[in-house]
Amino acid sequence: SQTIHQWPATLVQPVGSPLSLECTVEGTSNPNLYWYRQAAGRGLQLLFYSVGIGQISSEVPQNLSASRPQDRQFILSSKKLLLSDSGFYLCAWSAGPMSPLHFGNGTRLTVT
Amino acid sequence: GENVEQHPSTLSVQEGDSAVIKCTYSDSASNYFPWYKQELGKRPQLIIDIRSNVGEKKDQRIAVTLNKTAKHFSLHITETQPEDSAVYFCAASSNAGGTSYGKLTFGQGTILTVHP
Numbered sequence: 001s002q003t004i005h006q007w008p009a010t011l012v013q014p015v016g017s018p019l020s021l022e023c024t025v026e027g028t029s030n031p032n033l034y035w036y037r038q039a040a041g042r043g044l045q046l047l048f049y050s051v052g053i054g055q056i057s058s059e060v061p062q063n064l065s066a067s068r069p070q071d072r073q074f075i076l077s078s079k080k081l082l083l084s085d086s087g088f089y090l091c092a093w094s095a096g097p098m099s100p101l102h103f104g105n106g107t108r109l110t111v112t
Numbered sequence: 113g114e115n116v117e118q119h120p121s122t123l124s125v126q127e128g129d130s131a132v133i134k135c136t137y138s139d140s141a142s143n144y145f146p147w148y149k150q151e152l153g154k155r156p157q158l159i160i161d162i163r164s165n166v167g168e169k170k171d172q173r174i175a176v177t178l179n180k181t182a183k184h185f186s187l188h189i190t191e192t193q194p195e196d197s198a199v200y201f202c203a204a205s206s207n208a209g210g211t212s213y214g215k216l217t218f219g220q221g222t223i224l225t226v227h228p
Binding site (some may be wrong): 034042043045046049061090097098099100101102103104105106 | 132143144146151155156157158161163199201203205214217218220221
């Protein structure tokens with residue numbers, strides 16, 4: 001069966017510090033991968049998605065970036081965090097169009 | 113792009129009552145409509161989904177209906193229980209032209225509270 005791992009679970013970082021969140025999927029190949037952000041427990045905002053290695057599409061202009069160095073690895077990064085980057089970050093995968101999203105357990109990021 | 117509106121934003125019911133959450137979408141090419149349940153501090157989890165070639169789907173106490181003409185779909189929960197209390201999200205996606213890669217656009221969520 002397929003599993004998705006996301007870490008760390010919680011993170012507290014000062015403003016201006018870098019960020020790296022990692023997500024890996026097991027049990028499937030060539031998944032579509034997604035990064036979502038959820039603020040204040042409501043609303044899932046799509047940040048990035050990828051349909052293959054090295055292919056990244058950005059949905060919202062911001063100081064975040066994403067990379068997919070391997071088929072089942074998706075990384076969310078920032079060079080300098082802002083206070084507004086605080087939130088609950090969720091990685092997800094799907095098998096393709098008309099397939100459900102499967103979410104990781106999320107990372108709760110607090111920028112201080 | 114796709115826009116999904118969800119209402120109500122909060123819903124309070126007594127145990128045993130039914131709950132209905134409604135969503136509308138803007139992209140007539142949307143063809144996949146999942147519903148997710150998110151408990152406090154946890155990840156969203158799929159509870160039911162429907163594709164555009166089907167008008168209704170049931171799974172025990174949960175049902176989803178789809179009206180493609182009106183571009184709206186609804187979640188129905190019967191015989192609600194306190195453990196149904198959570199935030200519920202609807203979503204829609206389209207693969208029209210193969211450009212969207214099945215991206216899901218989510219509604220803003222409904223906080224459902226079931227009182228014992």
